[in-house]
Amino acid sequence: MTSTPTDTRRAHPSGRRHLPDAPLLAAAEGRRPRHRPVWFMRQAGRSLPEYRELRATTGMLESCFNPDLVCEITLQPVRRHRVDAAILFSDIVVPLKAAGVDLDIVAGVGPVIAHPVRTAADVRALPRLVPEQVTPISDAVRLLVDELDQTPLIGFAGAPFTLASYLVEGGPSRNHEHTKALMHGEPETWHALLGALADTTIAFLQAQLAAGVDAIQLFDSWAGALTEADYREFVMPHSERVFAEVANAGVPRIHFGVGTGELLGAMGEAGADVVGVDWRVPLDVAVGRVGPGKALQGNLDPATLFAGWDVVEREVGKVLAAADRALEAGAIGHIFNLGHGVPPDTDPEVLTRVVDLVHRS
Numbered sequence: 386m387t388s389t390p391t392d393t394r395r396a397h398p399s400g401r402r403h404l405p406d407a408p409l410l411a412a413a414e415g416r417r418p419r420h421r422p423v424w425f426m427r428q429a430g431r432s433l434p435e436y437r438e439l440r441a442t443t444g445m446l447e448s449c450f451n452p453d454l455v456c457e458i459t460l461q462p463v464r465r466h467r468v469d470a471a472i473l474f475s476d477i478v479v480p481l482k483a484a485g486v487d488l489d490i491v492a493g494v495g496p497v498i499a500h501p502v503r504t505a506a507d508v509r510a511l512p513r514l515v516p517e518q519v520t521p522i523s524d525a526v527r528l529l530v531d532e533l534d535q536t537p538l539i540g541f542a543g544a545p546f547t548l549a550s551y552l553v554e555g556g557p558s559r560n561h562e563h564t565k566a567l568m569h570g571e572p573e574t575w576h577a578l579l580g581a582l583a584d585t586t587i588a589f590l591q592a593q594l595a596a597g598v599d600a601i602q603l604f605d606s607w608a609g610a611l612t613e614a615d616y617r618e619f620v621m622p623h624s625e626r627v628f629a630e631v632a633n634a635g636v637p638r639i640h641f642g643v644g645t646g647e648l649l650g651a652m653g654e655a656g657a658d659v660v661g662v663d664w665r666v667p668l669d670v671a672v673g674r675v676g677p678g679k680a681l682q683g684n685l686d687p688a689t690l691f692a693g694w695d696v697v698e699r700e701v702g703k704v705l706a707a708a709d710r711a712l713e714a715g716a717i718g719h720i721f722n723l724g725h726g727v728p729p730d731t732d733p734e735v736l737t738r739v740v741d742l743v744h745r746s
Contacts, residue, residue, distance in 0.1 A: 401597055401636070402530055407537045409469045410599065412718030413637035413659050413680050421705070421719065422469035423743040424539070425736060426641070427726030428462040429474045432733055435461050445490040449479050455525035456532065463536055466737045467744075469720075470537045470600070471529065473593065475522065477543030477604055478551060480589040483519050485512035486552070494556065501555040503567060505574045511552075514585040516592045526596035539639070540598030542589045544605035545582040545623040552578070561610050568619050579623040587630045594634045602639040603627060603657070609644025616648050621655050628656025639682060643725055649674040664724030669710035677715025681708065684724040685739075690731050694738065701739060705746050 404410055408418035430436055436458055440448060448454050458474040478496045482488055487499035502511060516523070529538050551557070553564045568575045590601050603624065608616060628638055640652050641661030653660045653675040660679050662671040664686035671681060689700045701721075708719040721743045727736065 401594075401634075402599060404535055404537055404599060407469070407535060407599070409537050409720055410637060412720050413600065413639070415680065415717035418718070420744045421721055421746055423721040423740050424468040424470040424472065425462070425466075425723055425727050426472070428466065428468060428472065428736070429458050430727065431729035432727050432731040432736070433461055433465065434733075435465075445476065445492075446479070446482055449475050450483075450521045452521050452524040452528055455522070456528040459525075459529055459538075460532060462736075463533070465733060466740045468536075468740055470539050471533055472539040472602070473522070473526065473529070473541060473598065475541065477541075477547065477606070479522065480514050480519060480542065480585050481548065481552070483522075484514040484585060485518075488551075496551050497556045498552055498554075501563070502549075502552040502578065503563060505571070505577070508574055508578045508581060511578070511581055513581065514588045516588060516595075519589060519592050522589075523592050523596040526593055526598055530597040537599035538597070539600045539602055540590060540593035541602040541604060542586045542593075542627075544603050544608070544620075544640075544642075545579040545586060545627070546608055546611075546620040547604060547606045548582045548586070549575075549578055550607045550610075552582075558607075561607065565610075568615070572619070575619060576623075579620070583623040583626050586627050590627070590631050591634075594631060594636065598636070600637040600639065601631060601634075602641060602661070605640070605642040605645070605652070608642040608648060608652075609646075611648070613647055613651055616651055621651055624652075624655045632656070637680075641682070646671075646674075650676065653679050659718075659720065661722070662724065668704065668707040668716075668719070669714065670707075672711035672714045672716045675716075678717060680718035680720065681711055681716050682720040682722050684722065687723045687725055687728050687731075690723075690728065690735050690739075694735070697735060697739065698742060701742055702746075705743070 408422035411418040455474050459471050463471050491497050550564045637658045639659040640657035646666040660675045662683040
């Protein structure tokens with residue numbers, strides 16, 4: 386008799402689905418998967434025509450708070466590409482918006498904060514998140530775990546530093562001048578800000594975990610702007626606390642940042658089970674920085690997807706070979722992914738072919 390998704394959830398002591406054969410979870414936990422798992426950051430989104438059609442008349446933040454829409458968008462790449470995980474369709478500023486921060490996501494720009502946070506008074510006035518404020522996201526997770534059968538669902542949140550960089554700068558920034566000035570010039574205010582944002586991140590992840598996600602990923606998108614010394618002093622303690630607070634859920638914890646080759650060791654120490662590696666560092670080099678006992682995720686250069694299939698096939702092969710060397714050197718598993726998100730103009734057929742290629746490797 387085949388168990389339904391509901392049956393498998395009830396059979397697991399935590400109330401979460403029991404997915405012993407899911408390749409992504411096996412790789413993350415150091416078990417041998419039946420095939421190499423693969424998923425893509427930003428796999429649900431602008432590269433899919435069905436997504437663009439669905440979002441034609443709905444704003445980004447409005448979409449993120451609509452459980453039915455979140456469920457459908459999250460499922461689209463699973464249906465199309467047969468990836469080994471779904472990742473919750475959301476945005477890293479969603480918990481800030483839910484808590485009451487005045488912000489919007491502007492097309493072509495990104496998150497824009499109406500009133501940047503740059504003083505101790507601003508930090509004290511920053512609203513805190515309570516689980517009830519993200520009920521639509523929890524509802525979306527519950528819908529998804531009923532639909533996904535044996536495919537794991539990854540929940541995610543922005544790390545405290547990356548959230549802080551948006552709040553302090555007022556939006557995306559190339560050099561993070563205001564952020565670094567606050568960090569170095571007013572360290573007490575800085576740590577108060579990151580402590581508050583860690584609380585928000587923890588609450589957001591715990592809501593997703595309570596609703597049934599099977600893994601979580603912490604995105605520290607802008608951490609690559611920091612030196613290792615600054616990361617360890619001003620950022621790492623707060624990311625450590627996030628990972629520690631969700632450890633008892635018993636799900637794999639993934640940590641990812643862009644341009645973080647010099648931070649890989651510290652990011653691994655922060656508490657992740659899986660360290661994401663962007664395309665700048667080969668996986669067999671990354672394992673030496675991260676150290677043994679962790680799984681690695683990555684790391685095909687997204688730009689490669691535009692170079693023609695012969696090139697894509699060759700470069701995927703290079704990533705897989707480097708991953709195999711990393712496994713020999715002490716990594717406990719490998720999850721294939723891009724080194725960053727899927728570019729919006731990517732041909733979806735190329736992604737589908739990459740999934741098939743990795744599964745046959």
